[in-house]
Amino acid sequence: MNTVLVIAGNTISEAMRRKILLAFLMVGLAVIVFMFAFSTFSARQELTLIKGMGLGIISLAGLFISVILSIYLIPTELERRTIYTILSKPVTRSQFLLGKYLGAIGTVAINILAMGLLFVAAVAVKQVMAGQPVDAGELLKGVLMTLMQMILLCSLSVFLSVFTPPLINFFGTLSLFIIGSMSAVTYDLAKSQTSNVAKAFFTGIHYIVPNFGNFTFTNPLLNPEVQVVNPTLFLVQNCIYAVVYSAVLLILAVLVFDRKEV
Amino acid sequence: MAFTPNKKNQLLGTAIALMFGVGFLQSQIDPLRNQPALEPASAKIAAFGGAGGTAALPFTYTLGALTGFRQVIAGLLWVRTDSFFHSGNYDAVLPMIRMITWLDPNWTDVYATGAWHLMYNFTDTDQRSDRRYLGPGMALLNEGIANNAGNYEMYKEKGWNAFDKIKDYELASEALKSGISNDKEYDVTQVGHLYAHSLERAGRIDESIAQWGAVIAEHKKRIADPKATPDSKGRNESSLRSATTNWEHLQIRKQVRAANTQPPINIEFTSKITRVEPKILKIEGTWRCWGTAGKSYDMGTLESPGKGVLLSGPTDGARVDVRLQDEGYKPQTPQAFSFDIDQSVTLMQEQISTRDGRLAETGGLFVAAGKFATSSDGNLQSVNVYSFPDADVKTYGLGTLALSRGLTKLSPMGKRQAVVAAYPPPRTMKMSFYSDAETATKFAQLSKDTAKLAELDKKNFRVSPVTVEKPGSYSRKIDMSKDPKMYSFGKDKYELILSLNPRIFPDNIQDRFGYSGEGIAESSKYFVVDKSKNNLRMIRRVITLSAEDITGKGEKVLVEK
Numbered sequence: 001m002n003t004v005l006v007i008a009g010n011t012i013s014e015a016m017r018r019k020i021l022l023a024f025l026m027v028g029l030a031v032i033v034f035m036f037a038f039s040t041f042s043a044r045q046e047l048t049l050i051k052g053m054g055l056g057i058i059s060l061a062g063l064f065i066s067v068i069l070s071i072y073l074i075p076t077e078l079e080r081r082t083i084y085t086i087l088s089k090p091v092t093r094s095q096f097l098l099g100k101y102l103g104a105i106g107t108v109a110i111n112i113l114a115m116g117l118l119f120v121a122a123v124a125v126k127q128v129m130a131g132q133p134v135d136a137g138e139l140l141k142g143v144l145m146t147l148m149q150m151i152l153l154c155s156l157s158v159f160l161s162v163f164t165p166p167l168i169n170f171f172g173t174l175s176l177f178i179i180g181s182m183s184a185v186t187y188d189l190a191k192s193q194t195s196n197v198a199k200a201f202f203t204g205i206h207y208i209v210p211n212f213g214n215f216t217f218t219n220p221l222l223n224p225e226v227q228v229v230n231p232t233l234f235l236v237q238n239c240i241y242a243v244v245y246s247a248v249l250l251i252l253a254v255l256v257f258d259r260k261e262v
Numbered sequence: 263m264a265f266t267p268n269k270k271n272q273l274l275g276t277a278i279a280l281m282f283g284v285g286f287l288q289s290q291i292d293p294l295r296n297q298p299a300l301e302p303a304s305a306k307i308a309a310f311g312g313a314g315g316t317a318a319l320p321f322t323y324t325l326g327a328l329t330g331f332r333q334v335i336a337g338l339l340w341v342r343t344d345s346f347f348h349s350g351n352y353d354a355v356l357p358m359i360r361m362i363t364w365l366d367p368n369w370t371d372v373y374a375t376g377a378w379h380l381m382y383n384f385t386d387t388d389q390r391s392d393r394r395y396l397g398p399g400m401a402l403l404n405e406g407i408a409n410n411a412g413n414y415e416m417y418k419e420k421g422w423n424a425f426d427k428i429k430d431y432e433l434a435s436e437a438l439k440s441g442i443s444n445d446k447e448y449d450v451t452q453v454g455h456l457y458a459h460s461l462e463r464a465g466r467i468d469e470s471i472a473q474w475g476a477v478i479a480e481h482k483k484r485i486a487d488p489k490a491t492p493d494s495k496g497r498n499e500s501s502l503r504s505a506t507t508n509w510e511h512l513q514i515r516k517q518v519r520a521a522n523t524q525p526p527i528n529i530e531f532t533s534k535i536t537r538v539e540p541k542i543l544k545i546e547g548t549w550r551c552w553g554t555a556g557k558s559y560d561m562g563t564l565e566s567p568g569k570g571v572l573l574s575g576p577t578d579g580a581r582v583d584v585r586l587q588d589e590g591y592k593p594q595t596p597q598a599f600s601f602d603i604d605q606s607v608t609l610m611q612e613q614i615s616t617r618d619g620r621l622a623e624t625g626g627l628f629v630a631a632g633k634f635a636t637s638s639d640g641n642l643q644s645v646n647v648y649s650f651p652d653a654d655v656k657t658y659g660l661g662t663l664a665l666s667r668g669l670t671k672l673s674p675m676g677k678r679q680a681v682v683a684a685y686p687p688p689r690t691m692k693m694s695f696y697s698d699a700e701t702a703t704k705f706a707q708l709s710k711d712t713a714k715l716a717e718l719d720k721k722n723f724r725v726s727p728v729t730v731e732k733p734g735s736y737s738r739k740i741d742m743s744k745d746p747k748m749y750s751f752g753k754d755k756y757e758l759i760l761s762l763n764p765r766i767f768p769d770n771i772q773d774r775f776g777y778s779g780e781g782i783a784e785s786s787k788y789f790v791v792d793k794s795k796n797n798l799r800m801i802r803r804v805i806t807l808s809a810e811d812i813t814g815k816g817e818k819v820l821v822e823k
Contacts, residue, residue: 040344045371049337056334093264131493149330181329184301187292207285214291216330219300223368225413225445226299234294241287244280251277258265 003091004099011103012110015069027061027115030054031122043130050126051222054119055142059149062112063177066150069107070157071169073100074257094254101158101250108150116143135224141235142221148242149215153177155246156210159253162260179205180212210245214238298409299368305332308364319361327365336365340372347379355379356601363405370415373406377419380601381427386610386745393593393611394603394748396428401599407440414448417441421456429766431464432795450480451501458508463765465778465796467516474509481505510564515773518570522773523781527552530733531788531801533760535821540813541743541751543820545584549762549801551616551734553577553771556644558695572695574774575646576619580767582736582760586610589755589806606752612740619734620648622660622726625673627680630655630662630722641686645679645695647723650732658730666715668725676725677705683723684708684715742812751813755806760788762801 031054038046074097077083086096120143124136157173164172179186183206190202215238220228228234265273295301309324319327319335327335343358359376362369380399384392403423406416417437424434438457442448454477461470481502485495533547554571562568587609622628623646631649650660663671665680672680681696681704696704708714742749764772764779775781779799782789788803811820 038341040348042371045340048369048371049340052333052337056331056337059330133491178325178329184296185306185328187296188306207288208281211288211291213301213330214288214295216300216332218330218333219302219366219368222333222366223370225370225410225415226368227412228299229297230294234291234300237287237291237294241284241291244287245284248277248280248284251273251280255265255270255273255277258270 003095004102007086007091007096007099008102008106011073011100012106015103015107027057027118030057031119043132047123047126047130047132048222051123051139052218054123055139055146055218055221058112058115058119058143059146061115062108062146062150063153065111066104066108066153067157067170067173067177069104070154071161071166071173073104073158074161075166093257097158097162097254097257098250101154101253104154104158105151108154109147112143112147112150116140116146119143138224139221141231142217145215145217145235145238148239149212152210152212152242152246155249155253159249159256162253162257176209177212180210181216183209183211183213210249211241214241302364302367302409304364304367308361332365336362336369339365340369352379352383359402360599360601363402363409367406367409370406370410370413370419373402373416374419377403377406377423381423386742386748388741390610390612391427392748393609394607395601397593397595398599398601398603399423400428400595401597404595405599407437412444414441414445414453417444418449418453418456421453421460425456425460425463429463429763431460431765434460435464435466450477450484451497454480455501455505455508458505462512462777465765465798467512467777471509471512471516474505474512477505478502478509511561513564514561514567515570515769517567519773519776519780522571522574523776526781526783527774527786528783529762529786529789529801531760531762531786531803532823533803533805533821534819534823535758535805535807537811537814537816537818537820538739539743539817540815541749542739542741543586543758543812544737544739545614545758545760546735546737547582547760548733548735549582549616550731551577551580551619551771552774553579553768554773555646555770556640558644559770559773571773573644573646575621576648576731576734577643577771578615578617578619578734580616580734580762580771581613582616582762584610584612584614584738584740585757585759585761586740586742586807586812587757587759588753589757591757605747606750608749608751608753608756610740610742610749612738614736614738616734616736618732620650620654620732621646621730622648622650622658623673623675623729624726625671625676626726627665627672627676627683627723628660628726630660630724632722639686641682642679645682646675647679647683654732658732659728660730661724661727663725663727664719665723665725666712666719669709669715671725671727677701680708680718680723681705683718684711751809754809756809756812758805758807760801760803760805763798764800765795765798 038049041049077086077100083096087093116139120136120139123139124134127134127136153173156176157169160169160172186202186206190199190206193199193202217235220226220231305327309319309327323335339358339362343355343362346352346354346358356376356379359372359379362372363376366372377399380395380402382391384395386392400420400423403416403420407420410416417440421434421438421441424430424437435457438453438460441453442457448454454473458470458473458477461467461473481498484490484498485502490498527550529549531547531549533545536544538544552574554574555577558571558573560568560570560572588607591607591609627647629642629647629649631651634651650658654660678696678701681701685704685708687696764775764782765777767775778797782799782801786801788801790800790802792798792800792802805821807820811818
């Protein structure tokens with residue numbers, strides 16, 4: 001386990017050196033701009049806009065950080081041939097892969113949490129200025145869901161990276177992200193089909209493709225009055241979903257990577 | 263060190279087993295995820311277009327909306343909508359609002375703004391609302407209520423629009439009552455107070471009093487709540503004061519109006535309709551608009567109610583409702599929201615103020631105001647001293663007897679008026695009336711005060727030899743020629759409806775005519791009782807006009823008297 005953690009730590013340090021924290025800076029600036037951009041609206045509308053845009057920017061930044069970080073995770077090591085040095089030591093391929101993966105999600109988590117905390121603090125300040133009750137802490141649920149979504153996305157990207165070049169991985173990951181995010185549509189399509197073949201096809205997509213749409217929890221955060229049935233159960237189930245599906249993808253990645261000629 | 267075949271099989275087996283677990287989890291998540299609060303079905307309509315191929319998002323927005331950035335897209339559209347609104351591009355606003363409410367059906371501000379926009383901002387050249395949009399506006403609010411049934415905001419908006427714009431107080435009461443019962447966190451000031459006002463306007467006085475009582479109790483409860491913020495406490499305390507005042511006043515008024523509205527007044531409503539030019543009508547007429555003025559109302563306290571109306575007379579302020587519509591037109595709220603309206607319908611509504619009613623009684627004072635009549639000051643209004651222009655002085659035979667020369671001809675009321683004119687009561691005095699004893703003393707003083715009398719003569723105070731009343735008049739030229747889209751006049755017959763609704767009279771006039779027109783004599787021409795509005799006694803004159811009457815050329819008197 002120590003080996004895995006050492007590799008993860010190195011991966012995080014290396015990622016940070018790539019100035020990936022610039023994304024955090026970008027989001028920070030965006031949040032500050034948003035704080036003043038909507039001042040022509042009423043205080044409540046302004047907050048709705050700030051919250052919606054803020055969560056959206058965190059998701060978008062998280063998406064690009066996750067994909068760009070993950071697609072290069074293994075290919076870079078192969079290209080630089082540093083993998084030979086590592087694997088010549090008492091490090092198994094699975095330890096290497098897991099370490100790289102944990103490093104990637106560690107980096108993503110640091111970024112998302114930093115962005116999230118800055119965003120929550122900004123909203124809290126705005127709420128205090130507007131004389132409204134501070135419920136910015138609730139927004140952390142949205143940040144958590146984004147984080148879990150990105151953990152799953154990293155797993156997908158790492159899985160693809162063990163057998164595809166970065167460019168194909170980039171488009172493949174994004175395509176699967178879009179399909180998985182639109183699972184509400186595929187779910188409806190599966191239910192509405194009369195042909196059994198088509199029904200099976202859309203049902204298959206709905207259950208097999210990672211369901212990124214599950215993690216959308218913005219509405220109750222923007223509109224606290226809405227009644228959500230079992231929000232805690234929903235959040236917990238999604239966290240478990242992300243962890244279990246990531247485990248599946250990592251096992252498959254380990255199996256493929258084990259056979260890969262390096 | 264590669265995996266052994268056995269290990270590989272174990273790992274593969276584990277992955278397959280976990281994948282079944284994933285499928286099971288997804289089956290558990292689906293029902294929760296598909297609840298409207300998380301994933302509204304309408305978001306897909308926004309992306310792919312509504313029935314009949316109505317507005318759909320551009321592809322990039324669709325992709326964004328369907329990949330978890332729904333609220334971001336809604337927010338961007340809302341910012342764009344705001345800029346359209348401020349640049350006056352109103353037509354572009356409606357489709358945007360349609361898409362935003364589809365994308366985020368819980369964003370109540372958008373429904374509220376959309377409905378306000380529909381119901382208030384589409385106007386003709388003279389700023390009269392296009393009332394054909396009232397139905398779509400209410401339909402949008404109904405959709406908002408359906409999507410946010412547990413949130414008082416939408417009921418409040420519906421209630422306010424029904425109250426202020428449509429003036430359907432039963433509808434307003436129903437919406438506000440639902441807001442209170444469906445959301446325990448309702449805003450007492452915005453919803454509870456408006457509900458009480460709506461009940462009063464609907465003629466349900468006892469229920470209104472009870473509602474004010476409920477409001478007072480709720481304010482007290484919220485003030486006493488240990489979790490209440492100082493800001494919330496302050497607002498509740500301020501609202502409690504106004505609620506208590508309203509509660510007391512309503513009870514006092516209910517008690518005294520029974521007597522104050524008697525005997526009923528024959529309204530003597532007249533109207534003259536002239537086509538000035540094609541699609542330009544001049545609507546004018548007279549009626550006896552009576553009420554109290556200034557401080558001539560004795561409220562008293564709840565423990566010791568006053569007399570209410572101390573003196574009434576012709577007064578300004580009540581409005582005549584004028585509505586021109588296709589013959590037989592019945593306003594309707596569509597079942598489903600659409601901003602398309604029937605462009606062939608012609609519908610114009612206007613309110614015309616009544617003013618210039620005057621009274622002079624035998625032995626009473628009046629002011630000969632010269633060429634133009636001006637309003638007398640508040641104290642003089644309170645004792646019914648009116649200004650008459652020279653033309654009216656002549657027409658009504660009011661004479662030229664100056665106050666100094668007519669002291670002996672003054673009636674008891676005339677003496678009171680003279681005293682108030684000579685020695686205006688201090689502004690702080692609750693009522694303008696001097697007591698009988700004070701009046702007698704001050705009148706004796708005035709009789710000897712030649713300088714004061716000369717001053718009053720100079721101000722044209724005169725003693726009336728007759729009792730005359732000039733009824734209040736209303737007049738407005740209504741130009742419908744510049745807005746052919748709003749006033750297409752495509753039908754053959756139209757109804758011009760002139761009405762006086764005491765429920766919307768100002769308090770000082772309602773004090774004389776009552777909450778529901780109890781002070782209007784049944785012998786008044788065009789008197790009707792509207793049973794659909796809780797036995798509202800009102801004046802309603804319906805005039806049928808042909809398209810030629812309205813659109814024909816040249817000036818023509820269409821209706822006289």
